[in-house]
Amino acid sequence: MQNLYDSEKNGDFEILSIPEIGLLENIGLRAGTKVTVQNRYVFGGPMLLRVEDTYSVAIGKDIAVQIKVAEVGTANKKTPIAATVRKSVTI
Amino acid sequence: MSGGAERNGGAERNGVKILLMGNPNVGKSVFFTELTGVHAISSNYAGTTVSYMEGEVQLTVDGEQLSVKLIDVPGTYSLKPTSEAESVAARFMEGGASAVICVLDASNLERNLHLALELRRYDIPVVYALNLIDVAERRGISVKAKLLGAELGASVIPTVIVKKQGLDELKKQLETLLSKKNTADNSRNISASCNDCNACPTKGGCDLWKTAKEITRRVSKKEGVGRSFLDKLGDGMIKPFPGIPIAAVVMGAIIAVVVGGGKFLEEVVLGPLIDAFVVPFFEWLFALFIPEGMLLNILVGEYGIFVISFEWIVALILPYVFLFYVVFSFLEDSGYLPRISVLFDNIMRKIGVQGGSLIYAAMGFGCAVPAIIGSRNATSRKERLVITAAICFAIPCISQTGALISLMSAYSWWMIPTLGLLGMFLFTAASLIAGKVIKGKVEPLLIEVPNLLMPEPKAYLRKLATRMKHFLVEAEFPMMVAIVIAALLKETGAIDTIAVHAAPLVSHWLGLPAEAVVGLLLGIIRREMSVAPLLELNLTSLQAFVGGTVSLLYLPCLSVFGILVKEFKLRVAATISISTVLFALLVGGIINQIGQLFI
Numbered sequence: 001m002q003n004l005y006d007s008e009k010n011g012d013f014e015i016l017s018i019p020e021i022g023l024l025e026n027i028g029l030r031a032g033t034k035v036t037v038q039n040r041y042v043f044g045g046p047m048l049l050r051v052e053d054t055y056s057v058a059i060g061k062d063i064a065v066q067i068k069v070a071e072v073g074t075a076n077k078k079t080p081i082a083a084t085v086r087k088s089v090t091i
Numbered sequence: 092m093s094g095g096a097e098r099n100g101g102a103e104r105n106g107v108k109i110l111l112m113g114n115p116n117v118g119k120s121v122f123f124t125e126l127t128g129v130h131a132i133s134s135n136y137a138g139t140t141v142s143y144m145e146g147e148v149q150l151t152v153d154g155e156q157l158s159v160k161l162i163d164v165p166g167t168y169s170l171k172p173t174s175e176a177e178s179v180a181a182r183f184m185e186g187g188a189s190a191v192i193c194v195l196d197a198s199n200l201e202r203n204l205h206l207a208l209e210l211r212r213y214d215i216p217v218v219y220a221l222n223l224i225d226v227a228e229r230r231g232i233s234v235k236a237k238l239l240g241a242e243l244g245a246s247v248i249p250t251v252i253v254k255k256q257g258l259d260e261l262k263k264q265l266e267t268l269l270s271k272k273n274t275a276d277n278s279r280n281i282s283a284s285c286n287d288c289n290a291c292p293t294k295g296g297c298d299l300w301k302t303a304k305e306i307t308r309r310v311s312k313k314e315g316v317g318r319s320f321l322d323k324l325g326d327g328m329i330k331p332f333p334g335i336p337i338a339a340v341v342m343g344a345i346i347a348v349v350v351g352g353g354k355f356l357e358e359v360v361l362g363p364l365i366d367a368f369v370v371p372f373f374e375w376l377f378a379l380f381i382p383e384g385m386l387l388n389i390l391v392g393e394y395g396i397f398v399i400s401f402e403w404i405v406a407l408i409l410p411y412v413f414l415f416y417v418v419f420s421f422l423e424d425s426g427y428l429p430r431i432s433v434l435f436d437n438i439m440r441k442i443g444v445q446g447g448s449l450i451y452a453a454m455g456f457g458c459a460v461p462a463i464i465g466s467r468n469a470t471s472r473k474e475r476l477v478i479t480a481a482i483c484f485a486i487p488c489i490s491q492t493g494a495l496i497s498l499m500s501a502y503s504w505w506m507i508p509t510l511g512l513l514g515m516f517l518f519t520a521a522s523l524i525a526g527k528v529i530k531g532k533v534e535p536l537l538i539e540v541p542n543l544l545m546p547e548p549k550a551y552l553r554k555l556a557t558r559m560k561h562f563l564v565e566a567e568f569p570m571m572v573a574i575v576i577a578a579l580l581k582e583t584g585a586i587d588t589i590a591v592h593a594a595p596l597v598s599h600w601l602g603l604p605a606e607a608v609v610g611l612l613l614g615i616i617r618r619e620m621s622v623a624p625l626l627e628l629n630l631t632s633l634q635a636f637v638g639g640t641v642s643l644l645y646l647p648c649l650s651v652f653g654i655l656v657k658e659f660k661l662r663v664a665a666t667i668s669i670s671t672v673l674f675a676l677l678v679g680g681i682i683n684q685i686g687q688l689f690i
Contacts, residue, residue, distance in 0.1 A: 023470075023537055026168035028202040030300060039330055045437030046446070046536045048329060055199050055542075056329075058433040060445075060535020 005040070005047060005064035012036050013069035027057055034072060107269060108160045109148065110183055112210065113194030114203050115166030116541055118222045121252045121550060122194060123163040126262070130557040131163055143179060150262065152269045159189075159269070168202070170209045173470075184213050190268050191217045192261070197227035197234050197249070198542075200311055204303035207243060218264045219247040220257065226542070231316035239310040253547040325543030329430040338431060341422075349414045349489075350496055350507075356410035357497065365401045373397040385582055394581035394627070400574050403494075403623045404567075411493030415457055416558045424546035424554070428453060429538055436536045442519050443526030445470070445536050448478040452518075455482035457489050458562075459651045463658060473531030476659070477522055480529075483647045483655075483667050484521035484674065485514050487618065490566065494622035495639050502632045510639055517644065517678070566617070569649060573613045573620040580609060596676070601641065602683040603634050610642065617648045633686040641679035646672050 007013055015033045018024050028051055029035070038056065039048040046058045059067075111126075113119050120131040127146030144163040149156070164180045172178035184191075193210055195203040210217050221236050240247040246264050250257030318326075328334050374391045381387045391397050422428055428450050436446025448469065455462035459482050469475040487495060499506040526533070580586040589612075590597070590605035597608050607625060614621025621642040630638065646668055647655075655664035 021173075021537070022171055023168070023173040025300075026171065026173060026205075027537065027539060028168075028205075038326075041331065041433070041437050043437040044440065046433060048433060048540065052201065054201070056540040058429075058436070058536055058538050058540055060436070060537060062535040063537060 001068050001070060003065050004035070004037075004049075004059075004067040004069045005061055007037055007069055007071075009037050009040060012072040014072050016068040016070055018068075019063065019066035021063060024059075024063065028052075028055075029057065029059075029067070035069070106160075107157065107189045108162065109265065110162050110164050110188045110191045110215075111194070112164045112180060112184075112191055112206070113166060113222075114168055114196060114199075114206060116539070117166070117194045117196040117203065118252050119163060119166060119194050122192065122220065122222075123161065124553070125252060125255060125258055127161055130553060143183075148262075148265075150266050150269065152266050153271055157269075159265075162188075167206065169206060184210070184215070188215050190265060191215050192220060192265070193217050194220045194222050195247075197221050197224045197311075198230055198232055200232075200234060201303050201307040204306055205299050208299045208302055211243070216268050217243075217245050218261065218268055219243060219245060220252070220261055221247050221249045222252055224249050225251045225254075226544075229316070229319070231314035232311060234311040239306070242306045242310060253550050321543050321545065325426070325430070328427065328543065329433055329540065331434065334430070334434050338434065341427070345418050348418055349411060349492075352414045353411040353493055354496065354500065356414075357406050357493075361406040361410060362402075365406050369401050370398050388582040389578045392578075392582050394578050396574055396578045399577065399623070400571065403574065403619075404570055407497055407623065407626075408490040408493050408570075408619055411496070412457075412489050412562055413559060415489040415492075416555055416562075419453070419457055420551060420554050420558060421546055422453075424544065424551055426541040426543045429540050430543075432538065433536070433540060440533070442522045443533060444474060444478050444481070444522055445533060447536060447538055448474060451478050452482060452486060455486040455488070456492070457558075459483060459486070459488060459647050460565075460654050462486075463651070463654050467658075470534040470537070471531055473526075473529050474533050476529050476663070477525040477533075479655070479659070480525040480667055481518050481522040483651065484644060484671055485518035487514070487643050488648075491618040491622060491642065494619040494626070495643065498622055498625055498635055498639055501626070502630075502635045506632070506636055506639070510636070510643065513640065514643060565650070569617050570620070573616040576616070577609060577613055577620070577624060580612070600680040600683070601637055601676070602687065603638055604628050604630070607638060610638065611645070614642060614645050615649065618642070618645070621645050633683065633690060637679050637683045637686070640682055641675045644671060644675035644678055646675075 001016060004013065004015070013035055015029060015031055015035065017031055018029060024030070029049075034052055036050040036053070037047060038050055041047065044061050046060045047064050049057050049059060051057055111119050111123055123129065123131045123144060123146060126148045129144065129146040131144050143165060146161050146163070147158045148161045150159050151157070162183065164183050165177065167177040167180035169177075170181045170184060172181050191210055191213075193207055195207060207217075207219060219240070221234060221239065224234070227234065234249075236247045236249045246268075248257050248261050248264060250261065252258065328337050370391070377387060377390050377397070381390070389395060429447075431453075432446040432449050434446070435449060439446045439449060448466070451462045451466045451469070454465055462482055463479050466475045466478055469478065495510065496507060499510060580589070586606060586609060590608050593608040593611075594605050597603050597611070598605050601607075603625075606628060609624040610621045613624060622639065625635065625638045625642075646652075652664055652668055655667060
């Protein structure tokens with residue numbers, strides 16, 4: 001499990017959990033949504049996501065760090081071992 | 092507000108009310124215009140309609156000609172509101188209506204369906220307009236409208252509203268929906284589908300997102316299509332490279348069109364025309380039956396009403412206003428502005444606002460009133476107050492910009508970029524100071540970036556016409572009032588008396604001729620009127636620059652004061668107004684005092 005903000009550019013991710021921000025869910029980002037990271041802006045700027053390969057959303061760093069994601073394909077493997085492995089890889 | 096939730100069972104014919112709802116940026120405002128003939132302003136980004144609009148639709152229901160009230164509800168993603176504008180939508184639904192038109196974006200069905208499903212929880216019949224099917228097609232998405240209708244238990248009409256496709260069918264459907272027979276049936280159907288979970292036809296149960304996803308999967312197909320040139324350009328515009336160079340080019344183009352074009356219209360076309368024909372005509376006309384004296388001077392003297400109203404309004408202000416809206420409306424419809432918001436969010440955040448607020452600042456260059464109303468979409472009250480204050484302090488409206496350009500360019504061209512830089516500096520300062528003074532939090536950015544589009548020519552021209560008409564209606568009267576006051580002050584000699592009293596401030600501190608006090612007086616009514624009188628005086632370059640600076644920072648006009656009171660209460664309005672005046676006089680005076688040392 002990693003946070004969205006630190007996920008690599010052009011990668012495809014599935015959202016595992018989001019912070020409690022009403023607009024986030026309303027705009028279509030919730031657990032299970034697939035996103036592609038398009039851009040990350042320097043100096044603490046936002047990041048740009050392609051949501052479900054349909055539309056783009058820009059999202060501030062403060063929110064992005066609170067969103068937990070997994071690379072697409074790994075989202076369903078929730079065994080502790082897999083999670084530990086992933087962690088050691090990302091660090 | 093919605094204390095007594097009144098339901099129209101449909102039998103009641105008077106007070107038939109239809110709500111127009113949908114996600115932001117799905118074309119609701121265009122539907123509103125097409126259905127009512129009233130021109131709502133629409134743009135290609137979320138949240139143009141912050142205060143709702145009301146109009147009348149002509150329908151034939153049960154063989155009876157009816158005038159039905161249609162309400163353009165602000166766009167909302169959900170009925171669980173997250174901003175001031177969105178809560179308006181929820182309140183409308185709670186207040187009840189005879190029917191709802193829900194506009195869906197065919198190119199983004201899943202999210203739009205979430206709202207569609209939420210609407211079913213209310214006891215109100217809905218007709219769905221599946222809009223933007225042309226855009227969806229270009230993206231390889233096809234939606235089966237009939238199937239979707241079956242899923243939603245209501246009619247779904249495919250539309251391309253900017254081209255009026257599907258409009259007639261939508262009207263027919265509304266007529267059926269409002270007919271006596273149907274209204275009775277409908278409420279039964281709805282209660283069966285949502286108030287009773289056991290009888291619920293949707294497989295996803297009460298998780299509306301899941302249901303929306305399910306339905307989308309069943310009714311639509313997506314094929315991979317290559318990204319078009321506009322898509323690629325849109326992607327490029329939002330990346331630092333080539334986005335920032337593109338922003339610089341766009342900025343340069345705006346200045347070239349608005350400033351260069353405006354200057355051309357003013358000096359080469361309209362100015363000479365007025366000097367050579369219009370003014371002499373009125374001089375001749377009034378001289379026929381009015382003897383020489385004060386009255387004749389008030390009408391056609393140096394400051395005569397018929398002289399300055401043409402020189403100031405027609406030659407000096409209109410060309411810039413027109414060209415600004417030519418450019419700005421295009422940018423709005425294209426979807427470029429949200430890209431700028433994202434691109435510069437990091438910089439804007441450093442001065443205390445979100446990148447999203449750049450849109451309000453850009454609107455403010457047209458007029459502060461719609462900018463302040465638009466800022467209702469801001470995500471926190473602090474954000475709203477900071478950007479409002481910064482606009483009031485340092486962003487000149489377009490008519491004032493026109494007047495400033497004329498004033499500065501009469502002396503030397505370098506004053507224009509200098510004043511521009513000073514304005515940017517002061518905007519930053521105002522925003523930083525307001526950010527420190529006002530308590531609260533600036534929320535992180537969270538916006539949808541719309542597709543980059545080529546504006547639809549008809550919709551674009553209509554919007555431009557609406558804006559110009561709006562300007563003439565809104566601005567003409569206060570401008571004329573200011574001009575009559577100017578004429579009376581000058582031609583009756585009252586100005587000399589006032590000038591004596593204002594001398595310590597105007598002449599000693601600001602270093603301007605005492606007569607310049609006219610500008611300070613008129614500037615209370617309209618911003619450009621604080622500049623225009625300076626054009627009639629013989630100033631030195633320093634005086635022109637000081638005058639321009641004071642005017643730039645001076646009080647926002649009466650209309651802005653009005654909207655400040657309405658949106659934020661009198662205390663905020665008074666604070667902003669008084670501090671702008673003091674700030675303007677302080678900065679102007681400092682520039683004068685320093686300037687004097689070097690001359």
